[in-house]
Amino acid sequence: MAIDYDKLMAWKFDEVEQTYTQKDTMLYALGLGYGADPMDSGQLQYVYEKDLKAAPTMAVVLGYPGMWMRDPESGIDWVRLVHGEQGVTLHAPIPAEGTVLGRTRVTDIVDKGEGKGAIVYTEREIVDKASGNSLATLWQSTFCRADGGFGGSPESPRKPAAVPETGPDLTDTIATLPQAALIYRLSGDYNPLHAEPEIATAAGFDQPILHGLATFGVAGHSILKHCCDYDPSRLKGIQLRFSAPVYPGETIRTEIWQDGNVISFRSKSVERDVVVLNNGRAELN
């Protein structure tokens, strides 16, 4: 089965309603290294109920429509898809608890050609149910490796943000926990690839890999620490491209370039000296 452009562009997503608690908010942050220094008052704001704040990157686990591409009607070979890029634009700080609505739509489908794959772009708006205010707009690209050649346009609607070729202005290092994937998955992405050794091995990995969005959250943590003084209202947006998997327990070093309110960044696995997140761009308020 192949991608039907018009059908996929008109894909009907159910609105997702999600209620989350302070416990959920703390648990999300604990999987990303917040609280690793229990005496750091900046970190503590994200993992302790007194004046609790939600990490801005938590938007990615809210209102998620699930693995909709598994539906055979999508025409996508979901076994061969890869999360390509992720962006988040924040319109307001994410509340520490509440009920949100997630509204997802397909915005673009790029055809890289037969044997080269397709890229499906989706956008999700997260709305605070009580106030009706939009909290965040997310976009992501999904690289569907088996689905090129459906007769679509090869033009990408987005260009990856460039990272400067000079040395970074600053770096931050966060050690992920060996059990980071097991903690992170309790925020809702229970894909067994991140927990079950046999499934990870079958997928070609030595062991279960960390969720790409967990690494995204770790990089977000570094930016929040060094560029926002741990104030979530200062982060306007963040986006990046996933370039290599991370194994839980690896150390993530994020290289940061700052130009006024524009941050460029990329992240490496220190142990393997591999760039795992690239083309990172954040904007500050």
Add this chain to the structure above:
Amino acid sequence: MAIDYDKLMAWKFDEVEQTYTQKDTMLYALGLGYGADPMDSGQLQYVYEKDLKAAPTMAVVLGYPGMWMRDPESGIDWVRLVHGEQGVTLHAPIPAEGTVLGRTRVTDIVDKGEGKGAIVYTEREIVDKASGNSLATLWQSTFCRADGGFGGSPESPRKPAAVPETGPDLTDTIATLPQAALIYRLSGDYNPLHAEPEIATAAGFDQPILHGLATFGVAGHSILKHCCDYDPSRLKGIQLRFSAPVYPGETIRTEIWQDGNVISFRSKSVERDVVVLNNGRAELN
């Protein structure tokens, strides 16, 4: 206000009904080092939903009546109380999810004398609501440092289990996470002593301390690993005395003596060479 023996012995506890999910069960275990080796299938049983098992020591976070001694009617100066000992007898494996009832009663009150404190013993039965079967019986002693001299008996109903004076038969070492207290408290004990630096300092500690019952769970993890081959049905009971606080991030080395189905143990903070759990006794089925 002083302890009124008859009144405290007749203290009326509300039955506590608690529904817990697989997520709660995994979260409990993740705070105790289960999953620190994500390739270890023994550990994985406690942190992954496929054939999920509850760690036997999880009984301590089920059906808990809360800080009832804070009620002025108890006559206890709760600010000065210390958790002394904890015991758990398991009648059946704790289900990985379910609804339980907790029924607590005061069983003994010992008077160490004026200026020497009192010891209040409570017992809690945990019942599986659906089947009506008793899952576990817990007992604990609470040392009420300010409440001696109320005119009671100085005789303790329980003697601490002796630990052999020979070298241990085996030892196991588990590194607690720097954020272990922050993870563990999400299982229900939100005492700020374990999270807020200012409150820990006011209580005389350099930083927030780990929950005694978390250290109990770490020692239980070591016993489950080495004496039960990670099979929870093999553990019949476990008890110990809390002898010193643990700081999150410290390494806990548990010394184990095995005599048939009877295990003696104690645990030390490796970094400070201090015995933190003593008079440990476990029984195997």
